[in-house]
Amino acid sequence: MNQYSRWKYFLILLTIGLSLIYVTPNFYGESYAIQIMPLKSGDKMEASTLKIVESKLNLENLNNKGLIYESSSIKVKLESAEDQLKAKKVIEDSLGNRYVVALNLISNSPNWLTKIGALPMYLGLDLRGGVHFLMQVDLTTALEKTTGGYLRSIRTALRKDRVAYYDAKKTNDVIQIKFKTKQSLKEGINIIRNINPDFDFKEMKVNNEELLKIIISEKTKKSITKFAIKQNLETLNNRVNELGVAEPIIQQQGLDRIVLQLPGLQDTAKAKEILGRTALLEMRMVDDEKSNPQTIEEAINGKPPPGTELFYDRFENPILVKKEVILTGERIINAGPSVDSQTGQSTVSVTLDGEGSNIFKEVTRENVGKKIALLLIEKNLTEVITAPVIKSEIGGGRVQITGMRNTQEATDIALLLRAGSLAAPMEIVEERTVGPSMGKENIARGINSTIWGFFAIAIMMGLYYSLFGVISVIGLSVNLLFLVALLSIIGATITLPGLAAVALTLGMAIDANVLINERIRDELRNGNTPQASINAGYEKAWGTILDSNITTMIAGLALLVFGTGPVKGFAVVHVLGILTSMYSAIWVTRSVVNLIYGSRRKLDKLLIGEIFKVENN
């Protein structure tokens, strides 16, 4: 009765073997490395870059321990942290600003393991150090911005078709326009419907005026917010690239939040500055025709001529600028600091995309001799960076922005322009930063707790249950092996509470073996034969083990569903630990017991520790 069929042993050996393979990458440790990625995420790395990197490093006598070429990145393994920093500098200098060069750590596990998907456990930020930000996206502002955009388009469309209207204004999600006659209102609706077919219209007559309310439908609102989040995610992606983080995680969470995880990042101040900035570049024409001392005076007093707005340049000079926007920063594909060869001044050179180039070419052709203003809108403050005179048509989409105070400013503005704009402002609502030394300390804390806990249990079990205690400890070791292997395979993020869960799982998992061993003792106490006792002990304990594990599982699942961050890390390990412990504590230990005792016909005694028997029972 205590014999397992061959295939059961085989299955157990197979699972243990596989687990051993998948656990190994965790023991190889990590190398210091440099990771080179294209600035625009999604771009491909060229193979030629690899050669450049290699030759530059050789030139500087920096020994690399291996170059890894992937279509999206190049990784260079280095010998020490010192070499890593040197190499970063060398590569940055030789490749220029088209690439992101980040510090990283790469597993030393051999290639064949990586190929079969055996990777080391993914350490959470509290173990590897880094920053976690939760950002709240202000969707109301995104909605307002879009409503404003609709209002502009409606005005333009009505004017173009010469429909008489007056007093067009907007609230959060409603646009209101007054018309002279019912006739023009009807015409207006037809025109406006072309802008967005999902508008809801409400016609009203207030004080003898024809009033049209244009309500932005729920469907449109949804697509606005969806777009806003998407654009913010993209912009964040670009900005994070600027920070040089090797494996960032940028994800939407819930309806209006974005989670940002930046492993290894240390300069949180710089990160916050770059992530939080909402800079937008606009190109608009300076309104020379309407500019004269009198109109400017009026504008300063808050009454600019219709169709214009008043802004100041960096020398506090007032400038009247047309409301119509020619180009925005979204058309910029690259921007970098440079120096004007003639004046020696710092400038920013901007490259526009195809459509931007076309628009810019057309505008400059039609407006030779006039001034074009470059506005930088940052935190609701608009400033005219520069307003040069257009000397000739500019094709090819290359624009030089002059008027920078110094190189640093040119670099900063270039960075902002490159990083794109946010569709809606964002605010950091949660920050969790862990320094690198703290991360290492936390790993030691978790591992020490597990190891010492494990040994203490092993000694106790061995003393109390003798051979059966040792078998239980074998089961427990296999449980640890399975758990770590499983965590490595599914690529779950391990946090410090996760490591605590590993330790705790061991402490709790032994319960199953204690139950089994006690049951076997019970059976022996009642005078059953050793073989029958083993069988009955395992069988009777099963129901109890199942019940207690399911209740524990319910708590684990609740943590998984409702937990966030580190607590979720705890829950994942806890839940997996329950599953692996069922397997190892019952089937694996049984297989060992069967192997030792199963084939013995004459068995008088089990090595399960001393059993106290009440006489005359």
Added chain:
Amino acid sequence: MEIFRVKKDIPFMRYRGISAIISTSIFLIAILFLGIKGLNLGVDFTGGTILEVSYPEATNVEGIRETLRSIDLGETQVQNFGTAQDILIRLPIRDDLSIADLSEKVASALKAKNSGVEIMRVESVGAQVGDELYEKGALAILFVIIGIMLYLWVRFEWRFAVAAIVANMHDVIIILGFFAFFQWDFNLTVLAAVLAVLGYSVNESVVVFDRVRENFRSPKMRKAKVTEVIDNAITRTMSRTIMTHLSTQTVVIAMLVFGGEILHNFALALTIGILFGIYSSIMVGCPMAIWLGTNQNNLAVAQTNQNKDNIDL
């Protein structure tokens, strides 16, 4: 080795009157502390900022307070933990500073004063996120209680389910009572420990109830009184109870020793949960089951279920 060399079943249930008084008073005292002092909720739930900083040499807490005063942060909670080099700074949410700016401001002020300082850890939680985490935490506890009750109801019967949950809540309230009394920081990790205790401590009741059910069905105990049946079940599982809790507690002690600041309160909550879990499953859960009227007849119906347990091992 056998720890419990008992000849006769220990008459636990004889003392259920006394234990009821003890349990109720501990329970009420815990609730009293929760009411008067309340939980010292960490920044996870209240919102606010924690900075853990480490200095290369022993540092005066008052000096750090002074530095923080000089940047207009007013009176702040600054304390040592572990060694004289490690400092924990707690800051409430401010209306005039975003959480992102606040932590930078503190960090740069500390660095300006002493360039050797290392920022080990920053945790900043906005007010709204704090509220949400609080809400989710409460929901998680509710979910676990209902889930466990339903399961026990199906597996055993409603009397056991109610008794087990009462015993369980007894433990949870006592953990919370301890945290209120000592004003230990109650954060997300501690909440995880409380939920783990909920799942773990109910095992204790499950093991005992399992034996009780088995005893009810066994021909030997057909004529025994309910209290005798329960006493026997408890006595016979005593050895397992001690071994299991000893093992778990050993690991938890390892965490207390090696786990550092973050795992400290987590391990504390588990310790209280384990210790009171032993008591409550025996002296709260079982009396409760008797009081609710558990007897042979309740479980006779469940007889057919037993075959399900005999799965080939």
